[in-house]
Amino acid sequence: MKKINFEPVDWNYQEKEAWTCPSHQFQSPINIVNDHAKPMKEDGSLILRYRKKIDAIVNTGYCVQGYLKGVASINNRLFNFQQFHFHAKGEHTIDEKEFPLELHLVHQSENGKMAVIAVLFEIGEENNSIDFILDHLNESEFDNRFNLLSLVPKNLNYYHYLGSLTTPPLTENVEWYVLMEPMTLSKKQLNRLTEIHNHNYRETQEINDRQVLKKIFHA
Amino acid sequence: MKKINFEPVDWNYQEKEAWTCPSHQFQSPINIVNDHAKPMKEDGSLILRYRKKIDAIVNTGYCVQGYLKGVASINNRLFNFQQFHFHAKGEHTIDEKEFPLELHLVHQSENGKMAVIAVLFEIGEENNSIDFILDHLNESEFDNRFNLLSLVPKNLNYYHYLGSLTTPPLTENVEWYVLMEPMTLSKKQLNRLTEIHNHNYRETQEINDRQVLKKIFHA
Numbered sequence: 001m002k003k004i005n006f007e008p009v010d011w012n013y014q015e016k017e018a019w020t021c022p023s024h025q026f027q028s029p030i031n032i033v034n035d036h037a038k039p040m041k042e043d044g045s046l047i048l049r050y051r052k053k054i055d056a057i058v059n060t061g062y063c064v065q066g067y068l069k070g071v072a073s074i075n076n077r078l079f080n081f082q083q084f085h086f087h088a089k090g091e092h093t094i095d096e097k098e099f100p101l102e103l104h105l106v107h108q109s110e111n112g113k114m115a116v117i118a119v120l121f122e123i124g125e126e127n128n129s130i131d132f133i134l135d136h137l138n139e140s141e142f143d144n145r146f147n148l149l150s151l152v153p154k155n156l157n158y159y160h161y162l163g164s165l166t167t168p169p170l171t172e173n174v175e176w177y178v179l180m181e182p183m184t185l186s187k188k189q190l191n192r193l194t195e196i197h198n199h200n201y202r203e204t205q206e207i208n209d210r211q212v213l214k215k216i217f218h219a
Numbered sequence: 220m221k222k223i224n225f226e227p228v229d230w231n232y233q234e235k236e237a238w239t240c241p242s243h244q245f246q247s248p249i250n251i252v253n254d255h256a257k258p259m260k261e262d263g264s265l266i267l268r269y270r271k272k273i274d275a276i277v278n279t280g281y282c283v284q285g286y287l288k289g290v291a292s293i294n295n296r297l298f299n300f301q302q303f304h305f306h307a308k309g310e311h312t313i314d315e316k317e318f319p320l321e322l323h324l325v326h327q328s329e330n331g332k333m334a335v336i337a338v339l340f341e342i343g344e345e346n347n348s349i350d351f352i353l354d355h356l357n358e359s360e361f362d363n364r365f366n367l368l369s370l371v372p373k374n375l376n377y378y379h380y381l382g383s384l385t386t387p388p389l390t391e392n393v394e395w396y397v398l399m400e401p402m403t404l405s406k407k408q409l410n411r412l413t414e415i416h417n418h419n420y421r422e423t424q425e426i427n428d429r430q431v432l433k434k435i436f437h438a
Binding site for chain 2: 001003004009011013019020025026038040042055056058062075076077078110111112113139140141142160161162167171175199200201213
């Protein structure tokens with residue numbers, strides 16, 4: 001028979017009103033240590049089907065945010081696309097490396113579960129879609145053909161962990177998929193973005209008792 | 220273009236240290252209101268593969284708990300079986316109806332996500348597996364052939380929602396699958412169980428902003 005060891009606990013059913021609920025244990029963003037990330041065994045497929053028209057591009061007061069319709073199959077579950085938005089500088093770090101910009105693609109499942117795909121940006125080649133977004137910020141009428149996948153790398157390898165929203169209410173109900181391959185934008189484009197919002201990022205949080213997984217897709 | 224309305228928010232990036240993180244929003248158990256449960260669109264399949272030998276049956280001080288090896292595919296994701304245990308009275312209620320006993324089958328995925336399948340019990344026909352568990356509680360050597368599925372209804376229709384552990388640390392990282400069809404045990408068997416632990420249940424918690432789903436499988 002198996003030998004079971006119990007860790008000592010300090011609660012009882014007679015004083016339920018004293019039970020505490022440590023929150024802030026699974027917060028985002030985090031620094032991802034590549035060598036600590038365990039290969040993900042599950043299929044983990046990402047299938048992104050976003051409509052090629054954007055419905056609105058707005059300054060929320062906290063970030064530049066875009067809305068369009070779409071669905072994603074994430075590890076074989078269906079999510080509805082909700083919105084995308086930018087943080088400068090980037091929120092996640094990889095082996096302590098910082099990125100100047102991070103794009104969040106926010107999805108929600110029918111049970112309320114959130115899944116965010118994060119795209120990290122480096123300074124390099126310009127990306128026309130960044131100009132498109134800034135050119136039409138807060139506009140009500142424009143030619144709204146737009147391909148969100150132009151802001152997403154072709155290679156969808158990712159780091160995965162369980163975390164939270166990075167802005168209040170910081171809800172811990174979020175599956176994170178941080179894409180490994182960064183995209184680029186020009187220094188000029190980054191300046192246009194950070195003239196609107198700079199420092200709209202949260203510092204990395206403690207990883208605590210979490211296991212980061214990594215998914216490498218083989219062609 | 221889409222008209223976007225923002226709810227007023229009361230935080231800013233200059234005072235991140237003041238950000239609060241309301242916890243206790245997604246706690247378990249809950250009262251499930253059948254009429255409020257929305258049909259689940261996803262496949263939602265439950266495939267349970269538990270080993271037919273039990274490794275240990277122990278009194279944890281809080282509940283009667285059993286250990287065996289197994290895996291489950293839950294809505295197309297792989298979970299490892301961890302342990303099962305009983306609460307008396309039952310923790311979840313359906314349309315305010317209480318049950319005298321509830322069995323929790325606890326699973327964990329490679330990313331740390333917990334999934335608990337809950338089986339509600341009513342008083343009725345006896346179930347031999349209850350006697351088996353009580354007969355061998357804390358024993359170190361016995362004939363350990365045991366079929367956990369003898370404590371699970373044939374019909375796996377369920378209510379699904381996102382919640383928490385029902386004991387400290389009350390971690391909100393748990394997918395709940397509450398099976399609709401109750402199992403039975405005899406009054407005598409319930410008495411045997413509750414002589415060991417009675418009142419080892421948590422009261423139902425506020426549902427807050429959560430959507431309960433229901434999955435009906437068609438043969």
